[in-house]
Amino acid sequence: MAVIKDLLRLQTDIAVTAGEIALSRLTRKRLLRKIPRGEGQLVMLLPGYMAGDDSMNWLRDVLRDAGFDAHCWGLGQNRGFQGESGEAHVEEMTARIIEKVRKISGASGAKVALVGQSLGGLYSRETAMRYPDEIDRVITLGSPTIHPYISDDQNSFVTRIASRKAEAGFRFSITGKQGFLHWGARQPELPMVAIWSPIDAVVFSQSARIPDYIVQLSQAPAIRENLRLVCSHSGMAFNEAVVTAVADRLAEPVDQWQAFDAVKYFPRWSIELVEQAFGNRLFHEFIYADWRQEVVRPRPEIRDIEDDQPLLLKRLRRDHNDFYQLYAMIEESLADGSFDEESDYLLLADVARFMTDYLDRCHHPLEEFVFQEVLKFHPESAHSLEALEREHSKIAKHGALLLQQVENACDPGIKGRPDRLLVRWRKFCETLRSHVELEETVLFPQAMTHIPARAWTIVQRDWNLREDSAESPLSDVGVGEEFRHLFEYLSYVANRDRRPEGFGDNRVLGRYLDSVVFLSEKLDGALERRQSSSN
Ligand SMILES: [Fe+2]
Ligand SMILES: [Fe+2]
Known part of the structure; x- marks a missing residue:
């Protein structure tokens, strides 16, 4: 047909x-x-x-x-x-x-x-x-x-x-x-x-x-x-x-490349005519903007997650946004543009663990699971799954090397060379970022197209039955011991305004004490919710 x-x-x-x-x-x-x-x-x-x-x-x-x-x-x-x-x-x-x-x-x-x-x-x-x-x-x-x-x-x-x-x-x-x-x-x-x-x-x-x-x-x-x-x-x-x-x-x-600008090829009178008839919004937003593709500079993009999306995709996209936030956070903390003795390697190690260990253990299996479901409805997507798996194993390999280097840097006995660490860190983030962009712009829309709306509930149920269906360690329910330092930092950032007087002198201690209060509040809240849902 x-x-x-x-x-x-x-x-x-x-x-x-x-x-x-x-x-x-x-x-x-x-x-x-x-x-x-x-x-x-x-x-x-x-x-x-x-x-x-x-x-x-x-x-x-x-x-x-x-x-x-x-x-x-x-x-x-x-x-x-x-x-x-x-x-x-x-x-x-x-x-x-x-x-x-x-x-x-x-x-x-x-x-x-x-x-x-x-x-x-x-x-x-x-x-x-x-x-x-x-x-x-x-x-x-x-x-x-x-x-x-x-x-x-x-x-x-x-x-x-x-x-x-x-x-x-x-x-x-x-x-x-x-x-x-x-x-x-x-x-x-x-x-x-x-x-x-x-x-x-x-x-x-x-x-x-x-x-x-x-x-x-x-x-x-x-x-x-x-x-x-x-x-x-x-x-x-x-x-x-x-x-x-x-x-x-x-x-x-080549060296002074400007994006293609179609306007110069429209006669002035035709633009004016369209503007007169429909206002300049029509011309600029629908005709002109469509023709003229901006040359955009690299920028991690935190995306809005629409309410009507399937829960599993929302979760994957939330992880992507977490990745972008963490990436931006580390970039911000590089005050003079590089890692040095003052850098918070524990924090970096947690971020790196999130980007490697968590993604590898939970996020990537979920994506591959979703694509196996896509295959049931659209067998022609087999190569998408293959390519996805290949990229995931490449990311896992690079991630393991990064983690090793970050962990060395945390150990006062074997401090790794900070400049090399920075190169590896940025390279890894770059790989992950293009991977995430591909998923956001190509693969997730593909999954939305091929899995019918009514099938998502069953897909969700099947996923929940699996052992690796853990929550993100950055959500209040899922925060694990291994991500405590990161969670504390995030709590600190979120809670900065409520910081009691007198904590400010010692950066690390102040942050730690402050966030412990916040963390325990969050964990208590999560515990209560769990208890009330099991009753
Ligand atoms: Fe992925
Ligand atoms: Fe992803």
């Missing part, structure tokens, strides 16, 4: 493509008047699956007329995945592509920008990953999967044909372990722009976008940008808005 639906979607896409190609004949002159002029920048255009240079000729000619030194790839029809494995095929293709790139740059050795349509964009990313010194930037047009977690989000009719056409023994797949995700927020150090369309009927929008958390963590010169433009899949290289955006991004200087 899904295949038939996807076949119909494909037909619509082809119809829109035909319209875009027809319009392109009329818009060329106007386009050339408004797009930025190039200064001879080298550009190579890579066609999508089953297409050849013909599909990129029009874009090449427009770019040439605008002053860019644009070339098609010259490797004939893009026949898609061939051979025994996806990895071997990509190795071979990128080697062929870089040969062509070198021909284009010639004796000057100048870097070449790659603009890839669909599968051509995947090849562009992979080539840039392997030869970052020779590539200037990458622009992808509706290219599949920057993230293997969500790469099954594609037209099933097209992937079925691609699998049939691939050589025997190779199943067309770029999901899960066969997925290609090398593009982190900083690696490789060159800009990438993903142009995606909400009505793309081949590579669905989520799979063609750079995950938000990567965009958020990115910085110049390795900027990551998503541009949402309404167009078909196959006609992107003929669409006026897409070509405008491609030329704009090709002309943008």
Whole structure:
């Protein structure tokens, strides 16, 4: 059924493509008047699956007329995945592509920008990953999967044909372990722009976008940008808005990168007209804001937890918020930007234990449990679970090393080197933060989509039956002996205003005495609640 639906979607896409190609004949002159002029920048255009240079000729000619030194790839029809494995095929293709790139740059050795349509964009990313010194930037047009977690989000009719056409023994797949995700927020150090369309009927929008958390963590010169433009899949290289955006991004200087600003391409009168008719809120919030993707600087984000979410997800999200709070707390306590003899290593050890031991023992098993439930309703998500488990074991491994180092630092006999500790601490937090962002923006919404609302109560009940279903040690009920120091600190912070006079002289003692009172009050309250609920 899904295949038939996807076949119909494909037909619509082809119809829109035909319209875009027809319009392109009329818009060329106007386009050339408004797009930025190039200064001879080298550009190579890579066609999508089953297409050849013909599909990129029009874009090449427009770019040439605008002053860019644009070339098609010259490797004939893009026949898609061939051979025994996806990895071997990509190795071979990128080697062929870089040969062509070198021909284009010639004796000057100048870097070449790659603009890839669909599968051509995947090849562009992979080539840039392997030869970052020779590539200037990458622009992808509706290219599949920057993230293997969500790469099954594609037209099933097209992937079925691609699998049939691939050589025997190779199943067309770029999901899960066969997925290609090398593009982190900083690696490789060159800009990438993903142009995606909400009505793309081949590579669905989520799979063609750079995950938000990567965009958020990115910085110049390795900027990551998503541009949402309404167009078909196959006609992107003929669409006026897409070509405008491609030329704009090709002309943008890498070292002074500014986010794409669509407003300059709207005639002033059209903006005024919309503002007159609907007020400027409509234009700025719905049209403009949607087009213009801000380049956001890294910032841990405490999220609001909506009331109508399933309890289990609320709990996971509360843990995420705890992680962000603790992370911010330690960063704040680094008064002069580093750990030193004065640092509160006991506190750091508790925070590190929360982030490693608690997450490993309770939080990650719960996430994996939720995803096993997702599989019951949506077996195609198997690779999401696999990838989740892989990331969790990676975090556990890094966490164990961090904890070891923090515990050494707590021991006056074997003080670890504080600067090394800081590097490891920040690296670990960074890994965890991108993991959390991925869960918040991709995986939890996936769980919400696939587990039906009525099933969550049963999922919750099954989880409660498990031994590892303990509460967070930072909640008043769950606070454990091993997190006492941290809990005391948090209690102190929460209770600062009620602090009795005279405690202020000794920082550690004052905090300790003050928080013991608060802690015991909380524990008493929790005990009472437990007793009354068992009566
Ligand atoms: Fe996780
Ligand atoms: Fe998580």
